[in-house]
Amino acid sequence: MGIRFACGRRGGESEMRWIWIDKFVEFESGRRAVAVKNVTLAEEHLHDHFPGFPIMPECLMIEAMAQTAGILVGQAKDFQEKVILAKINKAVFYDFVRPGDSLRIEAQIQTIAPEAAGTSGKILRAEQLIAEIDLMFSHIDQNLAGKKFPEENFVFTGMFASLLRDVVLKEAQVVTPAPEPS
Amino acid sequence: MTMSRDEIFQRVQEVLVDALSVDDDEVTAEATLMGDLGAESIDFLDIVFRLEKAFALKVPREELFPAEGLLNDPDLVSNGKLTEKGLNELREKVPHTDLTEFQQNPDINKLADLFTVNAIVNYIDGKVNPA
Numbered sequence: 001m002g003i004r005f006a007c008g009r010r011g012g013e014s015e016m017r018w019i020w021i022d023k024f025v026e027f028e029s030g031r032r033a034v035a036v037k038n039v040t041l042a043e044e045h046l047h048d049h050f051p052g053f054p055i056m057p058e059c060l061m062i063e064a065m066a067q068t069a070g071i072l073v074g075q076a077k078d079f080q081e082k083v084i085l086a087k088i089n090k091a092v093f094y095d096f097v098r099p100g101d102s103l104r105i106e107a108q109i110q111t112i113a114p115e116a117a118g119t120s121g122k123i124l125r126a127e128q129l130i131a132e133i134d135l136m137f138s139h140i141d142q143n144l145a146g147k148k149f150p151e152e153n154f155v156f157t158g159m160f161a162s163l164l165r166d167v168v169l170k171e172a173q174v175v176t177p178a179p180e181p182s
Numbered sequence: 183m184t185m186s187r188d189e190i191f192q193r194v195q196e197v198l199v200d201a202l203s204v205d206d207d208e209v210t211a212e213a214t215l216m217g218d219l220g221a222e223s224i225d226f227l228d229i230v231f232r233l234e235k236a237f238a239l240k241v242p243r244e245e246l247f248p249a250e251g252l253l254n255d256p257d258l259v260s261n262g263k264l265t266e267k268g269l270n271e272l273r274e275k276v277p278h279t280d281l282t283e284f285q286q287n288p289d290i291n292k293l294a295d296l297f298t299v300n301a302i303v304n305y306i307d308g309k310v311n312p313a
Binding site for chain 1: 200227231
């Protein structure tokens, strides 16, 4: 389990992407997005982290932010760029998160350029601030000194569409890439 | 908006402290971004974003860190060193950088040493205090 969400595999086989947020509840194209993640004791790692004292690992809060902010950044370019988490600028945690908690993950685009984007974000439980997480994403085709990546966009597959079921995108359409041949 | 070099240096220092998680006393004028301050490629973009905010400027990345673009051209690089043509291109691209030492032995691995805190201050100085 890593903190990257865009760890694509080569090849055309259909793949199950690991989605760590439950749904978006707000989405303003190119500006900000809010997602919800409900934490449950059915998540097996909580039994080991820690026995008798289940708390959500902080790295998975970063993952939740990376997915929320990463989809926000990807949608800003109509999911044409391969968006990879490149840097954690800030990650500060203020309280434990326990099973039964409902997290509100708020992400904002601070800067977006052809090569990369910077986001800032907060995680809240009800009104309480749980974490502040600022990230940078790389648009890898525009970067990394001309290295070639697979043609197909392995970051954004059709699976993300279900996360956006409750939000209406006013300024841009959600473009879902055609499913890869299985 | 005109700013003194001290003011520019202070703001650049803040930017680098935040972007690279270094202490402010590490960010001296002579410090190299990669060697001394541990910057990696994504950090250069981060620095560009933060400079744009701190100085309310547009900072094209290839203007501030132009050497990246030279390295893949066989006309400009030969045997791991910049050719005379490469050196000329570099001079044109980095008027705010002191090349006297580098041109004695223009090893491309040493290009990283050209990215100093001072080079950023010079660049910003040229932008906010046009001659």
